[in-house]
Amino acid sequence: MINLVLVIMLLFSAVAGASDVLGASFEITGFDSWSLQQKQWVRTQDELLWPTIGWAEAKLGEENWIDYELSFKVEPHEYGQDGQVRLYFRTTFPFLCYSLNITEENISISRYDGNHERTRILDEADLGVKAGEIAEISLVVKGNKFQAYRNKQLILEAESAKYKNGSISFWAENTTFTVSDFHIQGTEDKDFVSAWQGYYPKGDPRSGGVKDLMLIYNNFGSVWNMSDALPYVTYLGPFTDMTLSVNDWFFDSFLFLALKGPEDHAFDSPARGTPATKKEWQWFLDILFEENRQLAAFERAYNVGKEHLGETEKLKIYIMIPNPMAQITDFGDVDGTGSLNFSFKDPTQATDNRFRAVKWYVDQAVERFEEANFENLELVGFYWVEEMIHYEIPGEVDLIRQVADYLHNQDLKFSWIPWFNAAGHGEWESLGFDLCIHQPNHMFSQSPASRFIDVARQAQRYGQGIEIEADGRILNDKEQREKFLNYLRAGVTLGYMDEAVHGYYQDVGLFAQAALSSVEEIREIYDLVYQFVKGEFDEPLGAKTKEPF
Template sequence: MPAAPSTRPSRPWWRAAVALFASLAVALPLFGGTAQAAEPKDLSAGRSYTWSEAPDADRPDRGRQLTDGALGALDVTDPAWVGSTKGRTREIVVDLGGSKSITGIRAHFLQDWPSASVLVPLNVSFAVADSPRRWATVGRQATELLWGDGPARDEWFAWGVGDEGVPDRPGARAAYGRFVKISFSVHTRAAQLIDELEVTGFHGRIDGAVTPAPDRPGYLEPGRATAGIRDLALIYNGQYDNDRGNWTADELRPYLARVDRDGRPVGRLFDGVLMLGLLTPSGVDLGSGWARQPDWEWYRDKTFAPGGDLDQLDRAAGQVNAALPGPDRKTKVVLAIPNPGGTLTDFGDVDGDGITENLNADAVGREQALANQEKVVRWWTAGLIERWRAAGYEQLDLVGLYWLPEQIDVGPDGPEQARRVAEVIHDHRLTAFWIPHFLAYKAFQWQEVGLDAAAFQPNYFFEEMDPARIEDAAGIARSYGMGIEVEFDERAATDPALRERLLAYLRGGSRYGYQDAFVAYYQGVDALYRFATSTDPKTRELYDLVADFVAGKKIR
């Protein structure tokens, strides 16, 4: 029986070939009209690169060592390892020779601590660009090895399009660009050793390769995210010698108002106050994760005691309003949430069920530990707000709560713990504040976990280091979208080197642009009060310089 005639119209052979090719191109990358195998290539092999700052003289880069494909032994004396110690964040920029479809970037580091004083970086950033002036960050990775004692070990830090994608470009199969940048901060005492970097992908532009949107770095500006606070003074009211943590209205007034040498208010100063405590009578630090329920309750009761720290702040705010012309202004207040940690098995019974809260994942499992940590934070915040409302402060406005740990916990549930804390704060319609230190673990995730306002600590004041630290910290803060913390204590009045470090923060405000950003001020316990009331002109000058900085004047 003859075959039935086809009802599909015929078409030229080349159209059929084009259709076949198109179907293959869906599954295979397309390079200038040619189908290729889908196996990424090492695009950086043998390529040249530049360092933002030369490696250490005793561990130099002899030329293209990082792209020669040779890994060093787990031995710091192996010349394959290139070293960086102190100074600014290191940036290594690889020129791929032309725009490529980049699917992966990674870098290999060594750790040997404490015997060789070598640590892996805490965080490594990866960026792509068509021009070295228009970088687009595609990923950041925190160490999974973590810092710790032990034999020599190594770690790859990596970004891969399959795992992390390209920011704001869902479905992207590659990042398209010519230049790749790998960045990592360096420790003040330990070296960071790298022996290899690798960029993988395809020559040309494959289907799904996108040009990442360039970064738009910028400081956190005062506004809704900061509950309207521009300048936030840290007031420590924990347990200190000589009752220094017990505040009076007279001691607090020079923070809310700029005062003259006779102590009279002549203008406004800080528009926000963060009241926080660390040490308790038991000697346990509220930020350590080891403080138990009685320690937390002691701090809460001290803060809200009749005639106590908040009462004195309310009184000082009223005195400032009475002394200065213009409408009265409530002082914005942020209160602290201590760190529940993840170690305690007997925190205390916060819900009255007769069972102490176990916060330890090894003892009760990760999910139950997180739930118990959240329960403690909810108990604490509910108690704070209840006490605040009962106190009826007339001159104060509670606008936020501060997460006391200065980094995201290094455990596997650290980000989830921070996210739950932020959620609790938001449930009370308050702003979540945070102030991470310079080498804080996973600080770049602060917005991802739901925190609203963050100020980055340069930590320049506290130890001798490269003066470029202020500029370096400012750059990191801008890349993370944070504000900055200005740091000093009473020693600036008596130690010329520390005085200069304080001045470096103040001069950096206009030089690096953070003076108009959200700024937090660490001043030890009561340094600014001591400066304000000093009869020594040089010491009093420090108070006036800080006040000028807050007022927006350029410090020279």
């Protein structure tokens, strides 16, 4: 009898051990737990309706979901051109997943390998779901094998070992449909560790709390007055009857920088112009602290906002650090020891001279900011203006780390915005930067909209934010305007609107021009950027564009 009890106890122990290996189980019925990416979704406990022909997504689950069985009823109401209802599954990142695809003519299972175009059909059945028809769909995902059923009839069997875990989502692709009677149960890996860091989050203390960082360019010839700053500090209503209404606060953080100084001197790279020396560095500091302009203009704009909206947090300020370019042989004297040479063959001496120039500049900027005694501006930190790391320059890495240490010893942050896939972007933390925002550079290239998937993947892998970019063409060129709007749409589809800190590049004063425009399409640019900043924009990538993504 005792031996029998021991055997039973051992059997129960073995079963429990197997359960631990598989992970915890989950079960969900209905749509209360789903995350809806667009406001137009209509949800009840039992039904989810996408009411108009278009693109939309509803998400459920976690990256650590492993195996699951799910079922639902689907009723397509109308298919647009190439329209279909998709159920993405085992999704760890957009287009790193499988998809169950439902059209009028067929149902298929496919695998995506990075973007919308890189797809492979794993199995297909010439049996679709017509508009107005209701079909019961079931999907079994277990190990490397998948089975799909239509009205309890097995129609698809596929096998793939590429993706082993991930969440699910319904995707409307130029169609309108209702899903109902949803149920899923499965297992999750409670010991799962994601390979992704995730985006650099908004408001993170490492950045000084930055959420949306607007770049304010002060190139030679540019001037920022209070009226120029106001459309960025606050959200303005349409300009009607010669009046403006101050409706809300807008950007919370501002980066003051310049790429070009007097006589075409360059602050970032010798490729742009003659390397800037002490004279041009001093010029930038002088214009930055001009009375009623630049920084002072944003101080005054905040006061206007406060009169209408009440007080909010101080505006967070970053100031650029010009690149002390290694080509410079006669920078100027910063400490009474003679003009600095950054081109010494001895990298230790050259790096020391470059750091002394940066220290002189930072000390001046901090001192003058304190003397200005701004009530509404907070100096959070500095920005390294060169957008790549020059590993080929001896001492470059040591210099950047030395600058980082110097700033950190003064409780100041150090930020960087590298161009797309720039050298060193993946090592930003080890270099000493506190904040890194990645540039897609889609606005200025012939890259397809899938560029956003590439940059979002890099940003999630290395824990970076995303830059939104716009140039003057978006005001008058509809194609370029759509290209810009894809930055916002990608933020919805790829999650960086809500999850990531943002930088904003614009041709000088561009969004202010849009704010004051009487042309509806141009004014809309300003309104949509505001919606994006507030997390209210909800148009997904793929909508209103023929670009593949």
